[in-house]
Amino acid sequence: MDSESEAKANTWSSKAAAKRASTLAKIYPEWRLAPEDIRRASTQRNLTGSFIQQFIAADDAAILSMDSVSVVDAIKQGRLTSLQVTTAFCKAAAVAHQIGNCLHEIFFDEALERAKQLDEYYNKNGTTVGPLHGLPVSLKDQFHVRGQDTTAGYVGWIGSNAGIKDPSQAHQVQSQIATELLSLGAVLYCKTSVPQTLFFIETKNNIIGQTLNPNNQNLSCGGSSGGEGALLALRGSTIGVGTDIGGSVRIPAAFNGVFGIKPTPERFSYRDVAITNPGQTAYKMNIGFLSTSIDGIGLVLKSVLSTKPWLRDPAVVPIPFRQEIVDEYLGRAHDDGTAKQGRTPFKLGVLWTDGVVGPHPPITRSLRMVIDAIRNAGHKVVNWEPPSHRTAKSIHLSIITADGAEDVHKHLNLSGEPMIPELDTRGMRLRPPMGLLKFQDLTRQGLELEEQYLNYWNSTADDDGQIVDAVIMPVAPHAAVIPGKYYHIDYTEALNLMNYSAMVIPVTKADKDLDPFDHGYRPLNTKDEKNWKAYDPDIYDGGPVGVQIVARKFEEEKVWAIAKVVHAALKANEPQSNLKEEGFVVPVHARL
Structure with missing residues (x-):
């Protein structure tokens, strides 16, 4: 390796290492695992179920055992607060990442503050903001969330947003689907790992390495929405947002034992979402969803379509959720x-x-x-x-x-x-x-x-x-x-x-x-x-x-x-x- 190539390698690898350290540093000290626990996790075949549960307090485990519909119902009925739910899922996501290497971005501070605001609204008005009020929703690292990185698996986009039209707007852009989820009362708290380029059916990049399958670490979690599948398998989320252009929602759903849907392109908004080769529109990438339950898929479909995404994105076909077909x-x-x-x-x-x-x-x-x-x-x-x-x-x-x-x-x-x-x-x-x-x-x-x-x-x-x-x-x-x-x-x-x-x-x-x-x-x-x-x-x-x-x-x-x-x-x-x-x-x- 010549001196110029060595300098480039040192630059990108140092940048990736700093990003990994920065992400881990966002996990609160009281949620960090001991080094021996992390080493033990690396030798386990199955990280799900009893293994991850040993790191979760009983009260939090009770919340994490619930699926999406049960969570939003419990918040709506006042049996749980948004803060309780968000705290439990942030903890679970923190543990999942430490043992399963499945997150690119952590924004727990913002999520917990959002949960407090939702609780204040509920206490003041006696009602919820929307059908996803207080529900933590995870996002594949293609979706822009204001104030957060979007790397899409590329080292070169660390510290910015992958593929935005105007680089001067770094960290100011937000994907339409993220805005819609927030308008429905959802809490956004983390972004999950993807393969470099997004064109790979496994999840591996030069930033965090490889995400394996929590059910059996001899196997792949799939791709390109692989981090989403892994996080759901570890119960660090009940609903995740992914994308699919060749199987990228369906493969991780199947490989991780969860539910997933690939809608038709143009049913949901792809506006301001990072993508490889954005000029190729003959066969578009799909917004898709993964969930720990089939009713969770129904909930997110109906909820997002209730925002009428076609009014903000000209590419979306104006078809509301059709309950009569269901x-x-x-x-x-x-x-x-x-x-x-x-x-x-x-x-x-x-x-x-x-x-x-x-x-x-x-x-x-x-x-x-x-x-x-x-x-x-x-x-x-x-x-x-x-x-x-x-x-x-x-x-x-x-x-x-x-x-x-x-x-x-x-x-x-x-x-x-x-x-x-x-x-x-x-x-x-x-x-x-x-x-x-x-x-x-x-x-x-x-x-x-x-x-x-x-x-x-x-x-x-x-x-x-x-x-x-x-x-x-x-x-x-x-x-x-x-x-x-x-x-x-x-x-x-x-x-x-x-x-x-x-x-x-x-x-x-x-x-x-x-x-x-x-x-x-x-x-x-x-x-x-x-x-x-x-x-x-x-x-x-x-x-x-x-x-x-x-x-x-x-x-x-x-x-x-x-x-x-x-x-x-x-x-x-x-x-x-x-x-x-x-x-x-x-x-x-x-x-x-």
């Missing part, structure tokens, strides 16, 4: 998910495999659990064999990286930091941008594939007159993945080309006894073989598994309601689904 779909089933007599049962498709990379045993078992629950509840299930997801992913990826990684390298060059090795081999090396005619041709191909997918979906009514309501499919071909072994993102990214609404629900966890390696499996191709050989039942044991439930464009209310019914049916079916006791192993390529 009522229509929930009205077709009982609370336990069973179909109501005299009402049309759901007709759901199931994609067992995309035919390119077959799912590992835990994924196929989870699909079978969901399908058995749906059928036992009286709903219909059909096989789903749509147009090629591989083609959809190829078109989408080519378009969203059409600038030749110019924007990425512009941000890297601000500090001279190197690209993390995992990205240096994944198409992020600087290259000439795509030509306009090729870009336009790819856009045409994308539109044609959307039409083919639409035609296929409509054709599902040909046999019985009923169109498929939604589709169940894997989020990935594996449970929360071994770092460095995520080879196939088509299960999520293909849906970004269609701009479909998609909801993730947790189903189960990988189990070394239930999910043995199938030595008789014959890989479909070299990529499938690579993925299959990466499966190790012992390492994956305990890794969360979720599935995604997919509806069409602007069907967020519908997909949420169907997911609620499916999840209820899954829960009601649990006693009959104890496959471990039955010694039942589901074949890898199950069919209906």
Whole structure:
């Protein structure tokens, strides 16, 4: 390394080290763990549940055990104060970061002051500010909060805001979604870790290093909203705001055992949010949400849409929350998910495999659990064999990286930091941008594939007159993945080309006894073989598994309601689904 390169390395690495120290310094001394506790955490397989609870006082643990709706109800009824709730979640986030390395920004001082103001308002007026009054909400480190850094994983943006139009306005800009959350009474208190560039399905950068999976530290927490998923898994938040352009909400939700939704682009405001390659608008990044409960997802959808975001962002389509759609779909089933007599049962498709990379045993078992629950509840299930997801992913990826990684390298060059090795081999090396005619041709191909997918979906009514309501499919071909072994993102990214609404629900966890390696499996191709050989039942044991439930464009209310019914049916079916006791192993390529 020459002297100039060494000086640059010292500069960026020193800046990153100072940022790490600054973040830790914002944790109050009484909330800091002993060095031996942090070392012990690094040797644990599972940081969730009893491990993190040992560092949480009983009163705080009682609050942290509640989900979003219960929290806001307790505050509204005067059983809890905003300050009590905010203090508990700030403590939990502080512990989560010390053992799980999941935060970029901490602003507990501002959060606690905000909570006090909300309590004063409640005491004076006898009512709440809004439907999220006193609820702590965490944010992926793409969202600007006035007075705070936004790095989006880039060292060069430490001390500023990533990607703002006017650098002189550093720390003055606030994302519209953050302002909307505050107007609803939410408390913002931390921002979570992301991968460098935001274009990576794991969470790793040169600022804080890597965020692993709290459920099993042999595995990844996913990306790019990985810090959100990890924080929720550790109960340091009940609702988090993320983004998704290829699976970045759905993957962390599934990998961390929580709920997540990827709405259609333009349903929620992306105004003043940091993004890589902001000029690419053919396939936009989505605002999405993660939660510890399915009702938490419903709460945040309804609440944010009540602010009418289209009045402040011209890119947002003016569609208010449609309660009548929720009522229509929930009205077709009982609370336990069973179909109501005299009402049309759901007709759901199931994609067992995309035919390119077959799912590992835990994924196929989870699909079978969901399908058995749906059928036992009286709903219909059909096989789903749509147009090629591989083609959809190829078109989408080519378009969203059409600038030749110019924007990425512009941000890297601000500090001279190197690209993390995992990205240096994944198409992020600087290259000439795509030509306009090729870009336009790819856009045409994308539109044609959307039409083919639409035609296929409509054709599902040909046999019985009923169109498929939604589709169940894997989020990935594996449970929360071994770092460095995520080879196939088509299960999520293909849906970004269609701009479909998609909801993730947790189903189960990988189990070394239930999910043995199938030595008789014959890989479909070299990529499938690579993925299959990466499966190790012992390492994956305990890794969360979720599935995604997919509806069409602007069907967020519908997909949420169907997911609620499916999840209820899954829960009601649990006693009959104890496959471990039955010694039942589901074949890898199950069919209906």
